[in-house]
Amino acid sequence: MKAIVRSAKKSDLSSLEDLYTQCMGEFEYTFYKTNFRSYISSHRDLIKVSEEPSGIISGFVLVYISNPQKARIQAMFVSANYRNRGNGTKLLGAIEKEILTNYPKLRYLSIRIPEEYFLFQSFFLNQNFEIIAKINGYVKNNLDFPYSVNKNFFIRNARESDLEGILRIEKACFSTYWQMSKVKFQQIMKNPSEVLFVAFWEGKIVGYNFNAVSQINQSGNYIRIATLPDLQQKRIATSLTAHAFKWFRAHKIDRIVLSTYANSPVHNNMYKKWGFIKNDQEVILARKYY
Ligand SMILES: CC(C)(COP(=O)(O)OP(=O)(O)OC[C@H]1O[C@@H](n2cnc3c(N)ncnc32)[C@H](O)[C@@H]1OP(=O)(O)O)[C@@H](O)C(=O)NCCC(=O)NCCS
Numbered sequence: 001m002k003a004i005v006r007s008a009k010k011s012d013l014s015s016l017e018d019l020y021t022q023c024m025g026e027f028e029y030t031f032y033k034t035n036f037r038s039y040i041s042s043h044r045d046l047i048k049v050s051e052e053p054s055g056i057i058s059g060f061v062l063v064y065i066s067n068p069q070k071a072r073i074q075a076m077f078v079s080a081n082y083r084n085r086g087n088g089t090k091l092l093g094a095i096e097k098e099i100l101t102n103y104p105k106l107r108y109l110s111i112r113i114p115e116e117y118f119l120f121q122s123f124f125l126n127q128n129f130e131i132i133a134k135i136n137g138y139v140k141n142n143l144d145f146p147y148s149v150n151k152n153f154f155i156r157n158a159r160e161s162d163l164e165g166i167l168r169i170e171k172a173c174f175s176t177y178w179q180m181s182k183v184k185f186q187q188i189m190k191n192p193s194e195v196l197f198v199a200f201w202e203g204k205i206v207g208y209n210f211n212a213v214s215q216i217n218q219s220g221n222y223i224r225i226a227t228l229p230d231l232q233q234k235r236i237a238t239s240l241t242a243h244a245f246k247w248f249r250a251h252k253i254d255r256i257v258l259s260t261y262a263n264s265p266v267h268n269n270m271y272k273k274w275g276f277i278k279n280d281q282e283v284i285l286a287r288k289y290y
Contacts (some may be wrong), residue, residue, distance in 0.1 A: 015049075105189040127287070145275075
């Protein structure tokens with residue numbers, strides 16, 4: 001007899017918590033325990049479970065929708081004893097159907113696979129996912145930033161009226177997969193745990209930087225930096241980052257994490273020069289719909 005795949009129920013909570021920690025090692029940054037519980041109770045349709053004929057929950061997939069065009073598989077796991085029986089394929093099929101029904105404009109269903117699970121990339125590649133990027137994770141355990149800045153650029157917190165300039169940079173600097181929406185930038189400006197800085201030159205926005213802090217694990221997340229292509233290598237990113245470090249220091253965090261394209265010497269050298277140390281790797285895979 002084969003497992004059935006269905007949306008999560010309230011009674012699945014302890015099985016899901018158990019499977020999640022087996023998969024991730026522990027509750028972490030995006031899904032610490034309380035957050036995970038409330039996500040499960042409010043988004044049951046975005047969590048599919050495989051239930052064996054014995055009643056055991058053998059696997060799950062949990063999706064997070066960051067915008068109507070982008071869904072992210074936050075975690076997916078099938079217990080070792082129940083692998084190679086089609087459970088993963090069924091879970092993926094069920095969650096895809098759910099998302100496409102509710103978000104017909106979906107463009108990407110993605111997953112970030114950490115180093116310890118690289119072996120399982122082939123499962124997703126066989127399911128029509130393709131590699132979007134290889135990523136290096138970096139950490140810096142102090143908040144020093146003694147690098148010289150370019151004072152010709154004026155930097156301040158972003159405002160609603162800056163959105164057009166920010167979106168111009170977004171289009172010029174990032175491929176469609178990475179581009180953030182206007183709504184996302186508006187949300188960042190309203191969130192006290194996040195910050196968006198903009199750099200100006202001759203009244204025009206020429207760069208931006210986006211960061212977040214997590215009080216739960218005392219860490220800062222340096223999320224985005226971008227400079228208009230014509231004005232790169234004039235220390236705009238360095239100046240924005242010096243500003244970001246002041247903000248991080250004010251939030252009294254212990255460490256800063258970031259991730260960047262693994263194959264770009266420019267990015268990796270820049271972060272190493274700023275005292276970041278490479279600590280992990282991951283691969284982003286996505287199934288595309290358009
Ligand atoms: C990465 C990026 C933000 C750098 O911005 P920038 O304003 O040019 O950066 P800076 O002028 O402050 O340069 C920082 C350091 O990187 C070096 N650098 C930047 N671009 C470089 C390039 N194309 N080639 C070689 N070195 C480069 C600079 O020389 C400088 O090093 P130094 O202090 O030893 O001189 C910019 O290239 C960019 O916007 N790229 C597209 C978006 C992106 O990839 N963002 C990061 C991913 S989240």
